[in-house]
Amino acid sequence: MDPISARQARVAVVFGGPSPEHDVSILTGLQAARALLEARPGLVALYWGKTGRFHHVDASLEAAAFIDGVPDGAQAVRLVTGGEDGGFATSGGRLGRSRTLPVDVVVNCCHGGPGENGALQGALDLAGVAYTGPSAAGAALGMDKLAFAGMAGAAGLPVLPRVLLRADDEDPGFPGPYIVKPRYGGSSIGVEVVADLGTAQARLGANPHLRAGAVVEPYRPDLFDLNVAVRTWPGLELSAIERPLRSDGGGEILGYADKYVGSEGMASAPRELPARLPAALAAAIAGAARAVTELSAARGVARIDFLSDGAGAFFVNEVNTVPGSLARYLWVDPPVPFAALLESLIEEALVAPAVRASAAGADGTVLRKAGGIAGKLA
Amino acid sequence: MTLVAASVGHPGRAAVVALVAVSIAVAGLRWLRVAQREHYATGAASRFALRWWTSSPLNALAMLGARAGLVVSVRWALGALATAAVVGLGPLGLAPRGRSAPLRWTRRLRTLAVVWGALVAGAVAGGVVAGAGPLSAAAAAVVAPALVDLACLLTAPLEVRLAGAHVARAAARLRRVHPTVVAITGSYGKTTTKGYVAHLVAARHAVVATPASFNNRAGLARTVNEHLGEDTEVFVAEMGTYAKGEIADLCSWVTPDIAVLTAIGPVHLERFGSEARVLEAKEEIFERAACAVVVVDDERLARAADRCAGRGLKVWRVSARRRDADVFAGAEDGALSVWVGGRPVAERLPVDVRPENVAAAVAVALELGVPAEEIGRLLPTLPGAPHRLERSVSAGGVVVLDDTYNANPAGARVALATFERAGAAARRRVVVTPGMVELGPRQGDENARFGAQAAAVATDVVVVGRTNRRALVRGARHGAGARVVTVATRQRATAWVREQLGHGDVVLYENDLPDHYP
Secondary structure (H helix, E strand, O other), rough: HHHHHHHHEEEEEEOOOOOHHHHHHHHHHHHHHHHOOOOOOEEEEEEOOOOOOOEEEOOOOOOHHOOOOOOOOEEEEEEEEEOOOEEEEEEOOOOOOOEEEOOOOEEEEEEHHHHHOOOOHHHHHHHEEEEEOOOOOHHHHHEEEHHHHHHHHHOOOOOOOOOOOOOOOOOOOOOOOEEEOOOOOOOOOEEEOOOOHHHHHHHHOHHHOOOOOOOEEEOOOEEEEEEEEEEOOOOOOEEEEEEEOOOOOOOOOOOHHHHHHHOOHHHHOOOOOOOOOHHHHHHHHHHHHHHHHHHOOOOOOEEEEEEEHHHHHHHHHHHHOHHHHHHHHOOEEOEEOOHHHHHHHHHHHHOOOOOOOOOOOOOOOOHHHHOHHHHHHO | OHHHHHOOHHHHHHHHHHHHHHHHHHHHHHHHHHHOOOOOOOOOHHHHHHEEEEEEHHHHHHHHHHHHHHHHOOOOHHHOOOOOOOOOOOOOOOOOOOOOOOOOOOOHHHHHHHHHHHHHHHHHHHHHHOHHHHHHHHHHHOOHHHHHHHHHHHHHHHHHHHHHHHHHHHHHHHHOOOEEEEEEEEEOEEEEEEEEHHHHHHHOOOEEEEOOOOOOHHHHHHHHHHHHHOOOOOEEEEEOOOOOOHHEEEEEEEEOOOOOOOOOOOOOOOOOOHHHHHHHHHHHHOOOEEEEEEOOOHHHHHHHHHHHHHOOOOOEEEOOOOOOHHHHHHEEEEEEEEOOOOOEEEEEEEOOOOOOHHHHHHHHHHHHOOHHHHHHHHHHHHOOOOOOOOEEOOOOOOOEEOOOOOHHHHHHHHHHHHHHHOOOOOOOOEEEEEEOOOOOHHHHHHHHHHHHHHHHHHHHHEEOOOOOOHHHHHHHHHHHOOOEEEOOOOHHHHHHHHHHHHOOEEEEEEEOOOOOOO
């Protein structure tokens, strides 16, 4: 049987989510909805509230409608899992009958938290709904800075030493100053530069973002950020390399405000695109990006962040599997319109689903030979 | 004459009733919008109707015409048409759709509209059956606002029940997440203090604060249900109140660990009656709290703080005047100093803030375990509240002080002081204001006083709208030689400012009334 064609598929955009990047995700989601609405007038917009509820909202809303919380006119829906009747279900009007929203594919615009760490992906897998972006496994790996760095380093890619920050450690193996980052979490929130390990350990108790775990790595003020986006469908493609710039020119660590508080979120942050780099460095970074894409099982569009001195040295920093504005601003040569990017993600989601659960091999043999359960317990 | 009456036979009378019904529908849009903007308070529509119909000679005359038409329609159906015309077209200045805040067809408004429509239809139908169709239609037209109030009264129990479901959900959620609750109340300074608390504590704890206007039962429930994540450690809840018992009710499910009282003033006096009653209502916030933070510069609040201490609460007495208070915050020439326990924590920081509110917020932060040094480091970046003495410079070089979100006399005085400093060297200094509302019996005096204070430091005073025109003009003309200009709307005022002012001049926009005020 042929899969549903992308043209005929019914698409929903999901954005928001219980994460610190909730507001940024709303911007990404509304931008995606606006880009898709022209060709898909039946587009469903699903707003995932901060407290975990999903709401069906009007796809042409502006950001201002979400300032106070759930917009007027929103209808609460539940994500139902388990079996073929999974999906987003309304709670049923006065007649008490609930109905499932017509959704074949979800365009995932949720940054950080359960939208980008595998929880949403797993739930959608169980609900039988296709989705763009990383699979559950890829998402979880991407969100875990420690696991990702370990994997990249073990595969031979250049990485800065990154270790788990523990309250009772004596020596991480490299001198300060250090950058302390939440182990799981969005790229800018909760990141701090500290002079010594003692301060880092003190921050463990004080900074709420570090409570679920923290990593520490050396602070290298001589290095700056270089980012590149990748697309995996129909084939592996890299965008131009960008060098994000800080709005006030001081220091090198990009904060939440630098990246997100422009009128369009990430898309309007200042940058040098393409970054002016020696050809050899650009080629090496491109090669590393390809390697990271394979290792991290990236899917959809991901943004890989590097650190470099601009001459010859570079290090793999992290991968963002649901990047801000879905990295649409990085596709400049050749330019890819946002709608086209989204359509390729939708096609990939349908043709190459994230996971196909399989029960192959469970053919009853073990059960037939089992005898009584009591026998197995003794 | 009887011939004329008889000649407007049954079809004619039916047509008249239909026309009047159309004009009642248009009028309905206006008064329903007023009810919505006034948060469905019973009596609001009638109060505003009175204000509007007496706001100008033209409107007053028109209303007399409507009443005359009503009397005439006892005998002659055509009289009702006059009433219809007036009620449909007026009062002049109050548009059915509204500029600054159009009618929003929320579920609650639809319910209200249906009930109101039923009342009107019932009244008119009854009249038609009794053979006095045009008369009853005209009567319904004249009392349309009162019928909106009646509809509010009738739907109130239903709304309370519906809100109850959201409140129950929110209460359960609060019990599950059990954050430390900081509750803030006061006649003014609540929102600003809440912003400061969130800023000082956010580096250490996951904080959720109620968004700007969500300070009542429905708003708090909505904040908890839509914004309070599982990981929330501190919940900062602003609590507003219009009547005795409301805060006690809120505290029954949003139980404060730390309760803050910022100030008592002549705000919402229309509904409370006196400042003593305001204080009584606000003091309910301490009933279940373990810790109290009180700005004790006002004698009455100092006594309230003592009462808390007497009941066994831990009390932080904060002040913007006395350095020996538990927390002192003072602003001289726009530079902030903060002292804790008689010792300085920050001196002469160049931030423009409200010192009483900073003092209260610092006390809360200390109570939540934020060390004084860390607080000192966070003070320079205290967030300004939007539209509260926000300063900007226009393209033409005019310095604009935007204090449009301030609605109380104390804030207005602070604004005038800043305005005076900012405009010391300016050729022209302009204050644009519609005055302040909800001051009950003191509204006239407070506005006159403000008018005089403004005229003392400004070269021009622009009075917007009619709500407080008389009092403001009286006060402004009383004082020094400031020129007094009256305009109908804020848009006209802005146009005047753009025309008249040039580089280096200063304009202060003090308060802004929504367009359902005359």
